[in-house]
Amino acid sequence: MTMQDPDLNSAGVDSAPLKLSLVIGDEPITAAIKRGDIKSDIVDLDIVQVTPVHTAFKPMARELCYDVCEMAIVTYLMAVDRGIPITPVPAVMLGRPQQPLFIQNRTFGTFGPKDLPGKRVAVRAYSQTTGAWIRGMLGDEYGVSFKDINWVTFEGAHVPDFDEPSWVIRAPEGRALLDMLKTGEVDAAITEKTADPALVPVIDDADAVAEQWAEAHGFSPVNHLVVIRTELVRQHPWLAEEIYRMLKASKDAAPAPAGRDPMPFGVDANREAFDLIARYAFEQGIVSKRYTTDELFEGTLRELN
Incomplete structure (x- = not known):
């Protein structure tokens, strides 16, 4: 009808x-x-x-x-x-669950959310929705302030007239997010899932944590x-x-x-x-x-x- x-x-x-x-x-x-x-x-x-x-x-x-x-x-x-x-x-x-999309390169050692202050985290854009979800979760669930992390971005916002905050730096022109993670130029990245066995979630047992988060909140992000x-x-x-x-x-x-x-x-x-x-x-x-x-x-x- x-x-x-x-x-x-x-x-x-x-x-x-x-x-x-x-x-x-x-x-x-x-x-x-x-x-x-x-x-x-x-x-x-x-x-x-x-x-x-x-x-x-x-x-x-x-x-x-x-x-x-x-x-x-x-x-x-x-x-x-x-x-x-x-x-x-x-x-x-x-x-979708967000936690599994926050990854690190175990070639250079591994760390957890509470080790993030001072580290470099790559994300396509500061205003990317998955990035906003993960930054919020880091604060709510782990007590980690997004302002204590060095955010590395590759493009600006979809809307005009948005100035990135002072805790955000732009990646060098022509560099790619995953390439910088693989070479160790950034410590972690927010990106799509990858089959590379060296790239693993920052959050241990991320899939289970994501399910627990959704159960506790009553919704998926x-x-x-x-x-x-x-x-x-x-x-x-x-x-x-x-x-x-x-x-x-x-x-x-x-x-x-x-x-x-x-x-x-x-x-x-x-x-x-x-x-x-x-x-x-x-x-x-x-x-x-x-x-x-x-x-x-x-x-x-x-x-x-």
């Missing part, structure tokens, strides 16, 4: 569906919508393939290049902070959601709900996750995760205030539960 569009069909006249560009990543929950299996009478989605999907976040945040786009939650927080006109949809496209150009939502008040419906139908068509769902849909289902990453982003100097979930999802999207 699809929504009826009061704007387009109130006169009983057949109207062409609203054509929209959509950028989302390749996950089991997105497969059905990307194949075109999820139908709508009022929206016609033009799927734009961007790989890796995070490379779409900067043009979306700076130029509104797409109509509907997956976006990192910290990028969205920074966009809100700058008044960038995008509207969130509480449909989690990526949620959220990385990505979906945003729509606000101009379109104002022109078509039904649009956010229809996009949410289509994404939810695509998720429902995928195999159900075993155990805890790392990518729940709805405002209330993600409230604690959104509140915590908003706190971390504020404490780490990424945004100017501590946003609440209700502020992030003002208006009609509160009903999407």
Whole structure:
């Protein structure tokens, strides 16, 4: 069943569906919508393939290049902070354990979280969502201040006009994150999982620790959601709900996750995760205030539960 569009069909006249560009990543929950299996009478989605999907976040945040786009939650927080006109949809496209993504090179010896002060930790960008989660966890779980670590970055924020804090330095031009970890130029890095046996988590038994963290908090860390150009939502008040419906139908068509769902849909289902990453982003100097979930999802999207 699809929504009826009061704007387009109130006169009983057949109207062409609203054509929209959509950028989302390749996950089991997105497969059905990307194949075109999820139908709508009022929206016609033009799927734009961007790989890796995070490379779409900067043009979306700076130029509104797409109509509907997956976006990192910290990028969205920074966009809100700058008044960038995008509207969130509480449909989690990526949620996952963070601790296994914080790695070190055991060729040069190993250490634990409490040994991090004074060490050099590489991360793609200071505002990267996984980095924000890990810095927050280091403080909450291990009492390690992110300000006592030397953060080495390789690119700036997705949004404009963000100055990196004083505890952040930029890697030399042309250097790659993993290469610097392998040569010992940095002590640890936040990156994707790697098959290199020399690269191991900083946190012992990281997978089990991540599961314990999720059990204690009642949720898995959220990385990505979906945003729509606000101009379109104002022109078509039904649009956010229809996009949410289509994404939810695509998720429902995928195999159900075993155990805890790392990518729940709805405002209330993600409230604690959104509140915590908003706190971390504020404490780490990424945004100017501590946003609440209700502020992030003002208006009609509160009903999407």
